Structures are given as C-alpha cells and as structure tokens.
Amino acid sequence: MIKTLVSPCSGFGSQKLKFDRSGKKVKPRAVRMELTITQPDDWHLHLRDGDLLQAVVPHSASNFKRAIVMPNLKPPVTTTEAAVTYRDSIMKALPHGSSFDPLMTLYLTDKTHPDEIKLARESGVVYAVKLYPAGATTNSQDGVTDLFGKCLPVLEEMAKQNMPLLVHGEVTDPSIDVFDREKIFIETVLQPLIQRLPQLKVVMEHITTMDAVNFVESCKEGSVGATVTPQHLLLNRNALFQGGLQPHNYCLPVLKREIHRQAIVKAVTSGSKKFFLGTDSAPHERTRKESSCGCAGIYSAPVALSLYAKVFDEAGALDKLEAFTSFNGPDFYGLPRNSSKITLKKAPWKVPENFSFSFGEIIPMFAGETLQWQPFSK
Numbered sequence: 001m002i003k004t005l006v007s008p009c010s011g012f013g014s015q016k017l018k019f020d021r022s023g024k025k026v027k028p029r030a031v032r033m034e035l036t037i038t039q040p041d042d043w044h045l046h047l048r049d050g051d052l053l054q055a056v057v058p059h060s061a062s063n064f065k066r067a068i069v070m071p072n073l074k075p076p077v078t079t080t081e082a083a084v085t086y087r088d089s090i091m092k093a094l095p096h097g098s099s100f101d102p103l104m105t106l107y108l109t110d111k112t113h114p115d116e117i118k119l120a121r122e123s124g125v126v127y128a129v130k131l132y133p134a135g136a137t138t139n140s141q142d143g144v145t146d147l148f149g150k151c152l153p154v155l156e157e158m159a160k161q162n163m164p165l166l167v168h169g170e171v172t173d174p175s176i177d178v179f180d181r182e183k184i185f186i187e188t189v190l191q192p193l194i195q196r197l198p199q200l201k202v203v204m205e206h207i208t209t210m211d212a213v214n215f216v217e218s219c220k221e222g223s224v225g226a227t228v229t230p231q232h233l234l235l236n237r238n239a240l241f242q243g244g245l246q247p248h249n250y251c252l253p254v255l256k257r258e259i260h261r262q263a264i265v266k267a268v269t270s271g272s273k274k275f276f277l278g279t280d281s282a283p284h285e286r287t288r289k290e291s292s293c294g295c296a297g298i299y300s301a302p303v304a305l306s307l308y309a310k311v312f313d314e315a316g317a318l319d320k321l322e323a324f325t326s327f328n329g330p331d332f333y334g335l336p337r338n339s340s341k342i343t344l345k346k347a348p349w350k351v352p353e354n355f356s357f358s359f360g361e362i363i364p365m366f367a368g369e370t371l372q373w374q375p376f377s378k
C-alpha cells in the first residue's frame with residue numbers, strides 16, 4: 001500500500017507556491033511519504049562467521065525475512081553437512097525473537113559430486129549452489145577451474161533436482177580487462193551453459209553491465225534471473241576515485257561506467273520479474289579495506305532498503321519497488337512470498353560513520369551521509 005500525500009513540507013522544508021508561465025497556480029506535486037510493502041528478502045548476502053557473523057546478522061535480520069547466504073567462508077561451505085552446521089551458527093547469532101530464515105547454499109568446486117546435490121535437496125536447508133570461478137573474488141580460490149570439463153554431471157543433477165546455480169559471472173583470465181570480465185563471461189560461459197542445459201535455473205549475481213541486463217532480458221522468464229545490489233544502482237566507477245582512492249566503494253564485480261548503471265536502473269524499475277533484490281552486503285573489517293591490498297566487498301545491510309527506495313523514488317517508480325524487493329525473488333525460487341509487512345517512511349536519517357566492535361570497525365556504505373527513506377518493521 002502506498003500512501004500518497006501532498007506533503008505539507010517537501011523534504012521537511014516548507015513547500016513554496018509555484019506558478020506556471022501564464023501566472024496560473026501549479027498544483028503541488030504529490031510526494032510519497034510512506035510505503036507499506038511485503039517484507040523483503042535478500043537473495044545474495046554474506047554473513048561470514050565467528051565475531052563478524054555476530055556483528056552483522058542483526059542488521060540483515062531487522063529488515064529482511066529470508067536471505068540466500070553465500071558459502072565463501074574459510075574453508076568454504078562445500079557440503080550439505082557444513083551448510084547445516086553453518087545454519088545452526090547463524091541461528092544462534094540471531095537476536096532474541098528474530099524470525100529471520102537463512103537459506104543456505106553450497107560452494108561448487110571441481111570435485112563436487114552429483115550425490116551432494118541429492119543430499120542438498122533432501123536436507124531442506126540448501127536452496128542453491130554457487131559458482132565462483134577460481135580466483136574471481138573474495139575466498140574463491142577453491143572455486144571452479146573448468147566448468148564444462150569438471151562440473152557437467154553436477155550441473156545435470158542440479159537441473160534434475162531443480163536446484164538453481166548462482167553465478168559470480170566474471171572470467172578470471174588476466175589478459176581480459178577487469179571492466180570486461182562480466183561481458184566475456186556471458187559470451188564464453190553463460191550462453192553456452194544455458195544452451196547446453198536449458199532446464200537449469202541460473203541466477204546471475206550482482207549484475208553490473210548493460211550486457212548482463214540484455215542477456216537476462218533475452219532469456220526465458222523463470223529460467224534465468226539476476227540479483228542487483230544497491231551500489232551498482234547508485235554508483236558508477238567514478239565513485240572509486242572521487243577525491244582520492246575510495247576503498248569502501250570497491251567491490252567485485254567492480255563498478256562500471258554510468259551507461260551501465262543507467263541500464264541496470266532501467267531494468268529494475270521496468271517491472272520485469274527477472275530482476276530481484278540481492279544486496280551482496282559483504283563486510284570486511286576496516287583495516288582489511290583500508291589497506292595496501294584492500295579486500296573487495298561493500299557493507300550495505302544497514303542501508304540497503306533505504307538505498308533501493310531512493311533508486312525507485314528518484315526514477316519515479318516507487319510502485320515497482322515491492323515486486324523487486326519482495327515478489328520476484330521468491331517467485332523465481334518457487335518459494336512463498338512473505339506474509340509480514342514493513343513500512344518505509346520518508347524521514348531523513350544519518351548513516352553511522354562506522355560500526356564498532358571488539359575486533360574492529362565495519363564501515364557501512366554511504367557512511368555519514370543523510371538518506372531519506374527509513375524502514376520500520378511491524
């Protein structure tokens with residue numbers, strides 16, 4: 001439900017009377033101040049383990065009902081048994097009374113056996129398998145070196161079990177420019193994969209380019225989907241260098257040109273069912289980001305909903321926000337939509353400069369900046 005109010009105050013300053021060229025009074029523009037939507041899920045989330053897990057899980061649990069939890073721990077979550085253990089530790093770290101539901105994933109390796117997929121399906125806690133090309137991103141060193149050469153029997157079993165494949169879609173060939181790695185991955189891996197196994201459900205994670213948008217749009221609805229992060233909707237690659245090197249804007253796949261950002265905004269605000277919310281919230285302790293060799297990953301969990309609302313608001317598409325945050329993901333995964341609701345209110349708030357813990361600090365995306373939308377869970 002959207003409450004459309006004629007704001008007595010625009011952005012909480014008074015709204016001046018406006019006149020057109022002929023001197024006629026112009027009706028004030030309706031400003032949406034409050035929006036109640038089905039509770040969102042996060043279809044791409046890093047919760048880490050140990051102290052970091054304890055520190056970050058409340059931020060996701062306070063806004064999202066479910067999350068697809070990434071398996072790139074050290075060591076990676078490669079078996080159903082490990083996924084069950086990891087899920088238990090997430091449940092233990094949740095704030096008292098939380099109904100957050102972590103949906104687990106397995107980390108695909110060259111050695112994953114098709115029987116592991118059967119176990120995963122039977123477990124009822126594993127919802128997808130994640131492909132990290134070896135060396136493509138954080139903790140991907142145990143990932144896949146040759147998808148078609150090593151993983152075909154597993155992929156066939158996944159198609160049989162209706163188990164989605166989630167992909168970090170970048171080639172790792174060092175001769176390929178880092179800004180072209182997603183495009184080349186689509187051409188050399190994804191296109192051949194869906195041709196070979198059209199029954200396999202695939203999610204292209206954290207898409208960053210117009211090429212990815214076009215690819216996903218060209219595929220059959222329900223067979224290929226994509227998650228979209230707040231950073232790839234709001235920032236272009238200039239944000240990496242604005243006034244000096246900005247390590248907290250560094251993630252993989254790296255931010256791209258403005259034309260790509262615009263294509264992604266257009267895709268998610270178009271009402272297409274193929275695109276859904278996946279924050280890729282990826283916390284790293286401050287000193288690991290502000291380093292001579294800084295880690296890739298942006299911590300967005302505490303600000304993500306505000307930021308998605310900002311994108312849809314600025315595009316004049318707030319009526320499309322709920323499908324993106326709360327319908328398209330569960331529909332793609334074949335899961336029920338949530339019955340709980342949250343309310344987003346237009347009420348400015350300042351993002352904390354940092355979150356401080358005994359082990360160090362985590363810097364959130366848009367640290368210290370003022371945002372307009374604020375989520376309130378019922």
Ligand SMILES: NC(=O)N[C@@H](CC(=O)O)C(=O)O
Binds near residue numbers: 072138283
């Ligand atoms: N997105 C990132 O930059 N980093 C992620 C890994 C990933 O999703 O690629 C992480 O785990 O830190």
Ligand SMILES: [Zn+2]
Binds near residue numbers: 168205206252
């Ligand atoms: Zn990734």
Ligand SMILES: [Zn+2]
Binds near residue numbers: 044045282
């Ligand atoms: Zn990720």
